[in-house]
Amino acid sequence: MKLDTPKIPEDLTEKRFTDIFYEEDPEFEMCMVTDSEFANEVLDRVRLYKTVIRNCNFTNTDFRRIDLTDVRFENCDLSNANLGNASMNRVEFLNCKLLGSSLTKSYIGNTRFMESILNMVTFGDSKLEKVIFDNAALKNADLFACKLKKVEFLSCNLNGANFDETPLKGIDISSSDFDSLTVSIENLRGCIVSTSQAIQFASLLGLKIRQ
Template identity: 85%
Template sequence: MKIDTPKIPEELKDRRFTDLFYEEDPEFEMCMVTDSDFANEALDRVRLYKTVIRNCNFTNTDFKRIDLTDVVFENCDLSNADLGNASMNRVEFRNCKLLGSNLTESYIGNTRFKESILNMVAFGDSKLEKVIFDGAALESADFFDCKLKKVEFLTCNLNGASFEDTPLKGIDISSSNFDSLIVSIENLNGCTVSTSQAIQFAALLGLKIKQ
């Protein structure tokens, strides 16, 4: 699947993330932010456009209603950050940590989570469109009542992930691995799985399989 990638200009202005406190509107455009520590802070409705964020710490930070367009996060820690009601388009998270982060009630489009840790992330009530989870750890992630459209899980760890009330029609999880998955049988209709996964689901149904 092809998704739109972030459009980042060649020339970016160096900024510190704390500079946002002094802006009339908390907004960065065409910026490079490196090595900023912004843990345990709170900023409502931050807007980031055409910006690269590298080696930054955002643990426990309140970023509710954050608006991201053409943004790359690289080697950043957003563990337990609150990104509820976020809007994302053409965003990449590369080698980032979002352990236990909140992304509920968000729109996430044309976004790639590459080699990132998203264990226990809450995506509940979100719409994900053209999203690629690429080598991501999604253990115990919660996709409750999400709308998934053109979403790919490539070699991910989905162990214990919950897809309660989320239809998986058109979704391919065949290259990912899990010991258990929380999903209702009717919502598996149209989902692509591997042979070994099919056997796992059959066992959950109580079927006995003869080789």
């Protein structure tokens, strides 16, 4: 699957993330933000456009209703951040940490989470469209009642992930690892799995497979 990647110009204005408090509206456009400390803050409805965020700390920050378009996060820590009701389009998270973050009731489109930690992230009631999780850790991630369209999990750790009330038809998890998943059999229909995963699911159904 091919994603629309962030459209970010080369000529970016350097900023600290705290500079956003001096903007008329809480937004950055065509900025390069590096090595900023922005933990335990509250910033509602922040808008980031055509911007690169690199080596920044946003742990425990409340970013609810954040609007991201053409944004790349590199080596950032967003652990326990509140990104609920977010809108994302053409966004990349590269080598980022989103441990325990909230992305509930969000729209996430054309977004790649690459080599990132998303253990215990909550996506509940979100719509994910054209999203790639690439070599990402999603242990105990909660994808309750999500709408997934053109979503790929490539070589991910899905152990303990919750897909309750989330249809997985057409979703490929065959290259990912897990010991257990929470998913109903009816929502598993049409999911693309490997042979070993098929055996795992069969054993959960109580089937005895003769080798």
